[in-house]
Structures are given as structure tokens and as C-alpha cells.
Amino acid sequence: MKQSLEQxxxxxxxxxxxYSIPQPTKLHLKTNRETITYLFDLSNEIxxxxxxxxxxxxxxxxxxxxxxxxxxxxxxxxxxxxxxKSAYKELIKSxxxxxxxxxxxxxxxxKCYGSLQTKLDGNVITESVELVSKYREEEVRxxxxxxxxIEPDEYEESEDSSFPFTDSMSADERRRVITLTFYLxxxxxxxxxxxxxxxxxxxxxxxxxxxxxQVLEDQxxxxxxxxxxxxxxxxxxxxxxxxxxxxxxxxxxxTSNAEIIELSCACLNGEAFYRKSNPTISITPESTKINNLxxxxxxxxxxxxxxxxxxFNFIVQQSSDDDAPxxxxxxxxxxxxGRISFHLAKSTKALESSFHKTISRIKFFDSINIFxxxxxxxxxxxxxxxxxxxxxxxxxxxxxNTDGINRHSSxxxxxxxxxxxxxxxxxxxxxxxxxxxxxxxxxxxxKKKLYGLYCSLATKFGLLADDEVLxxxxxxxxxxxxxxxxxxxxxxxxxNKNDNNKRIFKEMETEKKPIIIIIxxxxxxx
DNA sequence: AGCATTGACATTTACAAGAC
DNA sequence: GTCTTGTAAATGTCAATGCT
Numbered sequence: 001m002k003q004s005l006e007q008x009x010x011x012x013x014x015x016x017x018x019y020s021i022p023q024p025t026k027l028h029l030k031t032n033r034e035t036i037t038y039l040f041d042l043s044n045e046i047x048x049x050x051x052x053x054x055x056x057x058x059x060x061x062x063x064x065x066x067x068x069x070x071x072x073x074x075x076x077x078x079x080x081x082x083x084x085k086s087a088y089k090e091l092i093k094s095x096x097x098x099x100x101x102x103x104x105x106x107x108x109x110x111k112c113y114g115s116l117q118t119k120l121d122g123n124v125i126t127e128s129v130e131l132v133s134k135y136r137e138e139e140v141r142x143x144x145x146x147x148x149x150i151e152p153d154e155y156e157e158s159e160d161s162s163f164p165f166t167d168s169m170s171a172d173e174r175r176r177v178i179t180l181t182f183y184l185x186x187x188x189x190x191x192x193x194x195x196x197x198x199x200x201x202x203x204x205x206x207x208x209x210x211x212x213x214q215v216l217e218d219q220x221x222x223x224x225x226x227x228x229x230x231x232x233x234x235x236x237x238x239x240x241x242x243x244x245x246x247x248x249x250x251x252x253x254x255t256s257n258a259e260i261i262e263l264s265c266a267c268l269n270g271e272a273f274y275r276k277s278n279p280t281i282s283i284t285p286e287s288t289k290i291n292n293l294x295x296x297x298x299x300x301x302x303x304x305x306x307x308x309x310x311x312f313n314f315i316v317q318q319s320s321d322d323d324a325p326x327x328x329x330x331x332x333x334x335x336x337x338g339r340i341s342f343h344l345a346k347s348t349k350a351l352e353s354s355f356h357k358t359i360s361r362i363k364f365f366d367s368i369n370i371f372x373x374x375x376x377x378x379x380x381x382x383x384x385x386x387x388x389x390x391x392x393x394x395x396x397x398x399x400x401n402t403d404g405i406n407r408h409s410s411x412x413x414x415x416x417x418x419x420x421x422x423x424x425x426x427x428x429x430x431x432x433x434x435x436x437x438x439x440x441x442x443x444x445x446x447k448k449k450l451y452g453l454y455c456s457l458a459t460k461f462g463l464l465a466d467d468e469v470l471x472x473x474x475x476x477x478x479x480x481x482x483x484x485x486x487x488x489x490x491x492x493x494x495x496n497k498n499d500n501n502k503r504i505f506k507e508m509e510t511e512k513k514p515i516i517i518i519i520x521x522x523x524x525x526x
Numbered sequence: 527a528g529c530a531t532t533g534a535c536a537t538t539t540a541c542a543a544g545a546c
Numbered sequence: 547g548t549c550t551t552g553t554a555a556a557t558g559t560c561a562a563t564g565c566t
Contacts, residue, residue, distance in 0.1 A: 284565095
């Protein structure tokens, strides 16, 4: 414990001494260190051993990576590695050093990858085994360096310890280099799963082109079905550009690292987008049960990077050229928004400054709000206690005919939601030709319930926080006394719904474990 | 299986009016 | 000026909810 504390103190000291870290951040780190030191001394004094440190506020690692991504600070390779150390340690020692991972991949021991496509030196490499050998030299070089860092006594910092930047590189290009390192890590995790994961990943066997053709055909089918719904309600789509989209996604599961495997988005001008995506993690059985998609089906499909590129191109193309907001409506939008920003946070796309403008225009809106705006007497489903606003229950309520709609495929659910929205509108509003006007009105009157994609990403990328971010990030108190306490003692208010915090407090109560609450200055007060 | 949000209900705070 | 009291607003707690 003592050693860990010393190490932690040293790394903080290191960062505090870096010239380019802004003063408030230094203060933040300094406070952390001082608090830890104080509590450690205190524990010695009162004879109560410290067994764990619970960090309950801004995670320094997250903070570090926001700095990496922002324009504030470019880390050296050494700094990067220090923070990646723990994550890599086990991997390197058990797998890389023994070198069996490569053997496994080259021998194709019962396991193989989906057809991973990437560009290397301008050439598209489709076969992952080939990719392994091409990258191997680079990987070994990287890991040798990391191993040196794990044994810090043997490590001597040299000129070589920086990322390979050149003077002529623009800020964007430099960030791209850093992101490439993250990408490399991701590739490794795919291979790690492929070679040593419990579940086999399937080889596409050259299906890629055929699958892409099929996806485009499915997209046409989806578009046609979507336009049929317009006709059914005698509402013709406005063929010009339109800033309202309906979206739905299918994912690998409900875990926090779940990836999107199918994405459908319809624009209310009648255009539609549909793609499947080959995930880098296994699809959970629960998920397969719902959407009927398996790893085998998806092998050979595009990886998310490509789907993401095409998706945002679609959004931009269909919406107006001005700076007007782009609205994306989804049922329980926070789920879909969360998944999209999860992917964006790891992609190079979000690093393009030209893309930031698009991100900042995109606003998500939850369709549940529309139905809740009028008090419906919804039935209570057997296993629930409250009236349910799930798509299924709404459809039952409105007696919507679901024939021909493939429920729990993303395209099916978009159609389904669209149909329910139209039905709701026709039932409750007199003028059936003003559906768009009605939607715009809903969005206008629920401005507080619009959630920007930019907002969820801004904290990760260290982009300049706009009012929206500030409003959501800082817990402000209207009660003066609370406010003054918070400010005087520089207390971070913890979200009390956080299970992790609950767990920590429970441990403190039941096992009488000592606990450290770190008091920091909130970084958003900068 | 995780997570953010919501609403019902409980508790705390701010503040004004009235009594002394 | 100080204390009590009533009330509205602010805040906290907890369980329920949607999505794959």
C-alpha cells in the first residue's frame, strides 16, 4: 500500500511538473496527492491500516486522456505507457512475452478473425493473419518499450520516448498519431479475443462484397417500407432536405462496452440508412435471442469505423446546409446515444475538427416524451408495476397491425416507432398533414430534453465546454448555505445513484474498512 | 447483464409573519 | 431584536423503467 501511494505521488508530481498542464489541473492533482499523504499519515498515527483507496471523484486517468485528446498537452510515449501499464501488464507477461499469441494466429488454431480490413502503407490489408505479421514488428517494438517501463529501474528516458511527431505536423495530425496508438491497442484486443477468447470468431471467407451488396439491398427495402408508411397515412414525405431523423440500433448486449451491430436511420424526407457492423466483442445470448443476430452472420460485414463514416455522411447529406440543429428521435434515446458516443470516443472521426461542427448540431430526443406529454391510460403489463411506455405496449394500446414489420431488427423498430408516432398524431391532432410541424413543435417545447451528442463527447475529448456541458457537469445548489460549504471545502458532489459508491459505503459499514474520500477542485470550474 | 432518468415521497432550508 | 411557526421551494432517497 505504501509503495502504491508513493508511486501515485510520484506520477502526480511528474504531471504537476509538466509545463503544458494548466494551473487548475495542477492544483487538482496536488490536492489529490496532499489528501492521500495526509490520510496515510493519519492512518499510521491512529493505528488503523489503509487497505484500499477509493477514488470518488474525477478519475485522473480519464483526466489524463482528456488532456491527451485536447489541444492542451501532447504526452510523450513514456507518459502514455505509464497509464497503459496496468492494462497491458497481464497481457504482455502472459501472452506477448511467451509469443504464443502469434503462433496461435499463424497456425489458425481453431480460431480465426472476421475479415479485418485496414490500411497499411496505403495498401488495404484484408486478411488478419497477414496483418498480424505486418504489424508484428511494430507491436514487438511497442511492447518491448512497455516492458521496460514495467521494470522502471532498467528504463532510461531517451529522445526516442516521444510519439513520432515531426515539426511540420498539424495539431490534428499529431492527435491522429496518438489515436493510431489507441487503434493499435484495439486491434490487439480483437486478436486477443480471436486467439484466446472463449468464443470462436468466425471467418468471413470472402463474403464481404456480397454482404455489402445485401446490406444495400436491405437498405432499399427499408426505404420502400418507410415510404409505404407515409402513403398509408396519406402524408407525403417532403422530398427536400429535412432535419428530423428516426433511429434505432441493435447491439451486442446491455453491458457498458456493448457495440452496435445493426443501425437504421430514416430521414423524414423519405430517405433511409441501414448497415450491419461486425463487432469486436461477442454478442451476448440474451441479445441474440432478441435480435436474432449472431457473430457468424456478422463476420465479414464492415467494422464500425466504416459504418460510422457512412452514417454521418448520410445525416449531413439529408439535412439542411445551415447550422440548424439536426434532430434524431429514438425510443429511449439515451441508450442509442450512449452507444454512438461510446464508439465515437474511440474513433479517429471525432478527432477531426471539421466534424465537431456536425457533432454539435446533432440533438437526440426521446420519443417516450411525446407519449408522456398526453396522459395515456396505458395498460400495466403483467410483470411491471407502472404503466409501460415500451414500444410493444404502445403498439398494443394503439392496436397497431405489425404484420410485415420485423420487430427487433433495427429497421423494423424504426418503422414500428414511425408508425406509432403517426398513429398517435392522427388520433390526437386534427390536421393530419402537419405531422412534421407537430414534431418540430414537440422539439421546440421540450428544449431541455434535447441531448447533444457533442455534450457526451466533450468531456472525453477535452473540447471546450459549452454552456450545455457546464450545466450538466456542475452540480449547482440554489441553497446558499450548501453552495458556500461546497465551495469553501472544494467538495465534489458524488452522484448518489452510483452503484460503485454504494458498494464502497457498504464495505465501510459492514467490514469496517477505512475509506478515503478525496476532496478535489472540480475541473469544470476552470 | 449496465446505465441514466423519472416520479413519488420524505426531509431540509429559506423566509416572512406574528408574538413577545 | 429574537424566537416560534407555517409554507413553499429545494434537496435527498429509492425503486422502477426503457433499450439489446
